[in-house]
Amino acid sequence: xxxxxxxxxxxxxxxxxxxxVYQAQxxxxxxxxxxxxxxxxxxxxxxxxxxxxxGKSTLLNILAGLLGKTxxxxxxxxxxxxxxxRDIGLVFQGPVLLPWRTVLQNAxxxxxxxxxxxxxxxxxxxxxxxxxxxxxxxxxxPFELSGGMQQRNSIVRALVHDPAILLMDEPFGALDAMxxxxxxxxxxxxxxEARKTVLFITHSIAEAVFLGDRVIVMSPRPGRIVQTxxxxxxxxxxLDVMTGPEFGDLVRSIRRHLDAxxxxx
Amino acid sequence: MRRARRIFLTLAVLAAALLSWEFGVGFFKIPAFLLxxxxxxLFRLYDGLAGGSLLxxxxxTLQEILVGYVLGCSIGxxxxxxxxxxxxxxxxxxxxxxxxxxxxxxxxxxxxxIWFGYGFESKIVIASLVAFFPLLVNVxxxxxxxxxxxxxxxxxxxxxxxxxxxMVQLPNALPAIFAGLEVAIVLSVVGAIVGEFVGAxxxxxxxxxxxxxIVDTPGMFAAFIILAVIGSILNQIVKAVGRRVVxxxxxxxxxxxx
Numbered sequence: 001x002x003x004x005x006x007x008x009x010x011x012x013x014x015x016x017x018x019x020x021v022y023q024a025q026x027x028x029x030x031x032x033x034x035x036x037x038x039x040x041x042x043x044x045x046x047x048x049x050x051x052x053x054x055g056k057s058t059l060l061n062i063l064a065g066l067l068g069k070t071x072x073x074x075x076x077x078x079x080x081x082x083x084x085x086r087d088i089g090l091v092f093q094g095p096v097l098l099p100w101r102t103v104l105q106n107a108x109x110x111x112x113x114x115x116x117x118x119x120x121x122x123x124x125x126x127x128x129x130x131x132x133x134x135x136x137x138x139x140x141x142p143f144e145l146s147g148g149m150q151q152r153n154s155i156v157r158a159l160v161h162d163p164a165i166l167l168m169d170e171p172f173g174a175l176d177a178m179x180x181x182x183x184x185x186x187x188x189x190x191x192x193e194a195r196k197t198v199l200f201i202t203h204s205i206a207e208a209v210f211l212g213d214r215v216i217v218m219s220p221r222p223g224r225i226v227q228t229x230x231x232x233x234x235x236x237x238x239l240d241v242m243t244g245p246e247f248g249d250l251v252r253s254i255r256r257h258l259d260a261x262x263x264x265x
Numbered sequence: 266m267r268r269a270r271r272i273f274l275t276l277a278v279l280a281a282a283l284l285s286w287e288f289g290v291g292f293f294k295i296p297a298f299l300l301x302x303x304x305x306x307l308f309r310l311y312d313g314l315a316g317g318s319l320l321x322x323x324x325x326t327l328q329e330i331l332v333g334y335v336l337g338c339s340i341g342x343x344x345x346x347x348x349x350x351x352x353x354x355x356x357x358x359x360x361x362x363x364x365x366x367x368x369x370x371x372x373x374x375x376x377x378x379i380w381f382g383y384g385f386e387s388k389i390v391i392a393s394l395v396a397f398f399p400l401l402v403n404v405x406x407x408x409x410x411x412x413x414x415x416x417x418x419x420x421x422x423x424x425x426x427x428x429x430x431x432m433v434q435l436p437n438a439l440p441a442i443f444a445g446l447e448v449a450i451v452l453s454v455v456g457a458i459v460g461e462f463v464g465a466x467x468x469x470x471x472x473x474x475x476x477x478x479i480v481d482t483p484g485m486f487a488a489f490i491i492l493a494v495i496g497s498i499l500n501q502i503v504k505a506v507g508r509r510v511v512x513x514x515x516x517x518x519x520x521x522x523x
Contacts, residue, residue, distance in 0.1 A: 064421050065421070066417055066420060066421055083423075084420055084421045084422070084423045085423065086422075086423055088421075090418070090421045092414055092417070092418065094414060096412070096414045096415055096417075096418050098415070098432070098433065098436070099513040099514075100436045100512075100513050109422070109432070110422050112428075112432070113419070113422040113423065113424045113428055113432070114422065114423065141512075141513055142513075143513055
């Protein structure tokens with residue numbers, strides 16, 4: 001539905017010399033992000049992996065317009081980010097559903113907030129709800145759903161207004177391992193059908209490799225990119241991929257990079 | 266089954282207490298003006314409601330309670346919203362509100378009666394005054410207790426301040442608001458009665474004082490029973506409405522301020 005509207009360079013997300021410094025109340029300022037340069041192409045799925053404290057959530061919040069940068073430049077679809085905008089969908093670490101709204105009502109929240117025609121989008125919301133396997137739960141409330149179902153609801157909410165870009169901040173971190181695998185498969189399916197550009201933050205190397213076309217590896221304090229790995233595994237990937245030699249090599253190589261960085265600290 | 270058993274046990278205790286009261290009073294020869302037997306109290310209650318003035322007094326007090334409650338709660342909610350939403354209002358008013366809250370509200374009843382007279386108005390003012398503060402405090406508390414993630418969500422969706430208030434903050438505050446409403450209804454009953462004690466021409470508080478003056482102890486007890494019934498029915502109504510409105514909270518509403 002969305003016509004891809006790319007910037008001059010053809011990338012949907014661009015970061016140039018991006019930096020963020022937190023001014024501590026006392027003591028030295030903390031450098032959360034230092035000199036980040038990367039691009040994400042239209043329709044690409046890019047994972048960002050790194051240990052806690054590497055500023056990956058800071059990065060995502062800057063891209064979402066929720067947090068200001070202190071240096072460098074960020075562009076989404078060719079325009080600089082200067083605040084929250086309507087052409088992105090955001091998925092948080094927790095589901096962040098409104099407990100007094102049903103699955104369908106939660107899914108339609110962006111439509112209401114952005115003053116779009118709710119009746120027009122209800123069909124789309126229902127289709128997305130069906131796609132994530134919540135069709136029978138449309139009229140249920142969050143407290144009647146499991147954690148995995150709640151997070152699926154929040155993914156529908158992020159997609160309902162048909163944003164060009166999906167930003168995901170460790171969305172499956174709170175789920176148990178088996179639910180998490182199912183969610184990874186589901187997300188891959190959604191991405192292959194909806195063809196959004198996805199930036200996916202995670203601290204799981206396996207998850208990053210399984211989902212990503214590319215994996216950006218970050219190091220902690222100051223958060224910077226230490227490596228970008230291209231994942232050439234064919235799609236759709238099933239869970240068996242994870243036991244294959246190629247997958248293992250990629251995971252090992254990324255882990256070695258991270259370990260080396262930890263050692264330097 | 267268990268529920269039926271519990272109800273049976275409760276009723277059995279009540280019956281045992283009433284019976285021992287009834288016969289204990291006779292056995293120990295306690296005079297009726299000190300402690301009348303339950304039978305006399307019930308008779309007085311029936312008598313007062315059927316032919317006497319008790320029904321009228323009840324109606325007066327009930328109206329004072331309800332009007333005062335609605336008034337006090339409305340002002341409390343309104344002011345709470347203003348204080349929580351506008352920094353200026355908070356800076357101007359909140360310190361005084363806190364200071365006034367530490368004054369026992371019923372202590373001002375004599376003054377209120379001087380200002381508003383012996384009629385309806387002074388009782389309404391006192392009942393609303395005591396209802397006002399728990400609402401105010403709880404509304405502010407509730408509106409401020411929004412999850413940061415929910416606010417971030419609304420901000421990321423480019424929501425206006427009014428949308429964030431209407432769609433997130435206000436529903437979030439409802440559990441606290443209903444906790445305040447529950448406290449306030451009980452206090453409103455107290456407020457109305459205290460107001461009538463200080464100076465009134467009608468109402469259950471007036472009736473209690475009057476019965477006291479003519480040593481009609483069964484009459485006082487009859488008024489207590491009516492007040493207890495009014496209090497618990499109103500409390501149950503507020504609770505039931507709260508459970509319906511705040512359906513997503515399964516546990517009982519926590520009373521966070523009074």
